[in-house]
Each structure stands twice: as structure tokens, then as C-alpha cells.
Amino acid sequence: MNELTRNARIEQRFDELTQCGPQSDMGRLLRRFWHPVAVAATLKPGGTRPIAALGEELTLYRGEGGKVHCIGGRCAHRCTVLHTGEVTGDELRCVYHGWKFNSEGQCTEAPVEAPGFEKNVKIAAYPAREYAGLVFIFMGDNPDRDAIFDLQRKPEYEDPNNLIIAREQNWPCNFFQQIENSLDAAHVGFVHRTGKIGPFGAAVSDALPKLAYSETSAGIRQVATRGPSNIRVSDWTFPNYNHIVTPGRTKESPWVHRGVWNVPATDRLTMKMGVYAIPSQGPEIDAQTRAHFDKYAGYNPADHHDALFYGRQWPEDPSLQLTPAQDYVAIRGQGETVDRRNEYLGASDAGIVLLRRLFWREMQAMREGRQTKRWRKIDEHIDMPIQTEAPVAG
Numbered sequence: 165m166n167e168l169t170r171n172a173r174i175e176q177r178f179d180e181l182t183q184c185g186p187q188s189d190m191g192r193l194l195r196r197f198w199h200p201v202a203v204a205a206t207l208k209p210g211g212t213r214p215i216a217a218l219g220e221e222l223t224l225y226r227g228e229g230g231k232v233h234c235i236g237g238r239c240a241h242r243c244t245v246l247h248t249g250e251v252t253g254d255e256l257r258c259v260y261h262g263w264k265f266n267s268e269g270q271c272t273e274a275p276v277e278a279p280g281f282e283k284n285v286k287i288a289a290y291p292a293r294e295y296a297g298l299v300f301i302f303m304g305d306n307p308d309r310d311a312i313f314d315l316q317r318k319p320e321y322e323d324p325n326n327l328i329i330a331r332e333q334n335w336p337c338n339f340f341q342q343i344e345n346s347l348d349a350a351h352v353g354f355v356h357r358t359g360k361i362g363p364f365g366a367a368v369s370d371a372l373p374k375l376a377y378s379e380t381s382a383g384i385r386q387v388a389t390r391g392p393s394n395i396r397v398s399d400w401t402f403p404n405y406n407h408i409v410t411p412g413r414t415k416e417s418p419w420v421h422r423g424v425w426n427v428p429a430t431d432r433l434t435m436k437m438g439v440y441a442i443p444s445q446g447p448e449i450d451a452q453t454r455a456h457f458d459k460y461a462g463y464n465p466a467d468h469h470d471a472l473f474y475g476r477q478w479p480e481d482p483s484l485q486l487t488p489a490q491d492y493v494a495i496r497g498q499g500e501t502v503d504r505r506n507e508y509l510g511a512s513d514a515g516i517v518l519l520r521r522l523f524w525r526e527m528q529a530m531r532e533g534r535q536t537k538r539w540r541k542i543d544e545h546i547d548m549p550i551q552t553e554a555p556v557a558g
């Protein structure tokens with residue numbers, strides 16, 4: 165292979181990682197999984213929302229009976245957006261000429277046309293379900309669909325003694341560099357040391373970690389060892405879901421389980437969907453925790469881009485604002501889509517290398533018509549992390 169061909173091949177392999185549309189290999193691979201696309205509470209009965217997921221415009225709506233549905237973003241007739249329409253029962257009527265669609269995307273009424281005309285009209289529709297305060301959709305045709313949904317499930321999200329708080333934000337950069345950040349424990353001691361040092365920084369940043377990565381039935385296990393009593397284990401789930409445990413709101417607060425999904429809306433915009441599972445501390449403290457989340461968790465670093473990048477103005481709250489702001493500065497700072505041809509990787513990037521290899525392996529299997537890995541939830545429960553003795557700032 166000459167140098168030119170080799171460079172073109174490298175570029176192509178990197179590009180493959182960053183595309184989410186239905187024609188791309190990555191897009192086809194991602195369509196074999198469920199993805200969270202909205203905080204469930206943002207959809208009231210009869211409510212609608214336009215969203216983009218995996219490069220497609222979609223409409224989410226909640227039927228009057230409470231069930232969430234996902235259909236195409238635009239009307240089949242003359243292509244106006246459907247989220248401006250009206251929900252009746254479990255169907256959605258277009259605002260423009262009144263065509264009505266059911267949750268399968270089938271047109272059920274085209275009022276000005278001859279009866280029966282509507283039977284031939286159909287738009288996209290995808291299964292939707294709710295879990296842990298989020299709406300998940302499935303945009304592919306994997307016969308493994310239900311087993312694949314189990315990848316999302318964690319006992320902490322189903323424990324009635326936990327407060328469950330779901331959050332969403334959009335970051336204007338490619339999803340894959342955000343997924344890579346989940347497998348990059350070396351960043352923690354630097355990124356989360358800047359600005360005001362919060363509980364997260366104090367708890368995990370005292371020593372640089374020794375890192376180990378291994379493939380599991382669900383994805384990749386990351387073990388960051390910073391000392392005999394400071395071992396941080398996190399299980400990342402294929403293709404875009406990280407589960408970590410972070411310190412609570414105050415020194416006395418229990419640690420919090422957090423799920424974070426990086427879901428491509430488009431190749432240039434990523435939905436960061438999050439769930440916090442917080443052990444209950446009684447009604448009074450729980451109410452304070454909820455109030456704290458209401459006050460700070462709506463923060464999206466992307467809305468403060470210039471202040472963060474040029475003003476070095478860090479937000480007030482250490483865990484709900486500062487931590488994401490720090491990650492945003494590092495990750496968005498790589499560019500809208502990082503140019504991986506210019507990287508210089510080291511041993512600490514072993515997780516990123518493993519991650520890319522898994523994606524390339526799966527895409528290759530798919531291209532060749534071979535069976536891709538049947539990913540399955542890890543049943544064995546581990547405490548994450550083994551809690552450190554290190555002082556946790558409040």
C-alpha cells in the first residue's frame with residue numbers, strides 16, 4: 165500500500181467512527197440499540213416534541229392515555245413538521261391539511277381526499293418506551309430488540325429507595341469524541357482540577373491512575389487504581405452508555421450512581437442524556453436534593469461557550485455545573501469533530517484504542533454479513549467505586 169492509499173484508508177476508518185446517518189456503517193450499527201432521546205417528564209399527555217436522532221428528524225408525542233410514541237418528523241403530504249399538530253387519542257393530526265397518523269406511522273385519515281386514499285400513506289415510526297425517567301427509541305430491525313433493551317437496566321435505577329432524576333442537554337460536537345471521553349480515566353485528574361475544585365476532583369484526583377481495560381459481555385470495564393484503597397471501577401456499555409459513581413452534593417451525602425448516554429442527534433450535535441440515582445435520605449433532605457437539581461441541573465455548558473472558553477468563568481455548582489463545564493471545555497476544545505489523524509496516543513489511551521477496535525470489529529462483521537456480538541447486561545453487581553478514604557470536599 166503506498167503512502168497516499170494508506171493515509172486515505174486511515175482517514176476513512178476515522179470518518180467511519182463519526183457518522184450516524186442511516187446509510188453509514190456506524191449509523192446502521194447504532195440502529196441495533198435503544199437510545200434515550202428525551203426526559204420523559206418533558207412530554208405531558210397530548211404533548212409533542214421535535215427531536216433529531218441518528219441524523220433523522222422525528223416527532224415524539226404522548227397519547228392522551230399517557231403512552232409515548234415516536235414517528236417521522238414531517239408529514240407525508242407536503243412535509244410540514246408534525247410536532248405542531250394535534251394529538252387525538254394515540255394519533256397525531258397534521259396542522260396543515262389535517263392528515264392523521266397513528267403510532268405505526270400509518271396515515272389513518274386524509275380529510276380532503278377520497279376515502280381509502282390514506283391506506284397507501286405511511287411515514288417512519290419507531291418503538292418507544294420509558295425507563296429511568298427517559299424515553300428510549302429503537303430505530304433498527306434487530307430481532308434481539310428486547311434483550312438489547314436490558315443493557316440499559318441497572319438495579320440502582322429500579323430501587324424504590326432511590327431518587328431518580330433525569331436530565332438532557334445538547335453539545336455541539338460529534339458524539340464519538342464524547343464516547344471516547346468515557347474511556348479516558350486519565351483526563352479526570354486534569355480536567356476536573358481546573359476551575360473550582362469540587363468533590364469530584366478532591367475524591368478522584370489525588371493521584372494519577374494506573375489504568376486497565378477489558379471487554380465484558382456488555383462493553384468495557386475500566387479500572388483506575390490510584391492506591392490500595394482508591395480503586396475506581398466503571399462499566400461502560402456498548403455503544404454509548406457510561407455508568408459511574410460520583411460524590412454526593414455534600415460531605416454527608418451518599419455517592420450517586422449516574423448513567424450518561426451520548427446519543428448522536430446529527431453528526432455535529434450530541435444529546436447527552438443522564439440519569440442520577442440518589443439514595444434517599446428521608447423526605448426533608450430529598451426535597452432539598454430535588455431543589456438543588458431544579459436550581460442547577462438545567463445548566464448546559466454549550467450555552468456558556470464563550471464565557472467558558474474565553475472568559476474562564478466557571479459556573480457556581482461543583483457537581484451539576486462545573487464537572488460538565490470542564491468536560492465540555494476539553495471535548496468541544498478538540499473541535500466540532502476531532503481530527504484523529506493528528507493525534508499522538510500513549511499508553512494511557514488504551515481504553516480509547518480498545519473502544520475504537522470494538523467499533524471497527526463490529527462494523528466489519530456487519531459489512532461482511534457476519535453475526536455481530538450479542539451484547540448482554542452484566543449481572544454480577546460491583547460497587548463502583550470501592551470508596552476512597554480521601555477527604556471529600558463539600
Ligand code: FES
Pocket residue numbers: 239240241242243244258259260261262263
Ligand atoms: S402537510 Fe400535512 S396534511 Fe398537508
Ligand SMILES: [Fe+2]
Pocket residue numbers: 351352355356491
Ligand atoms: Fe470528565
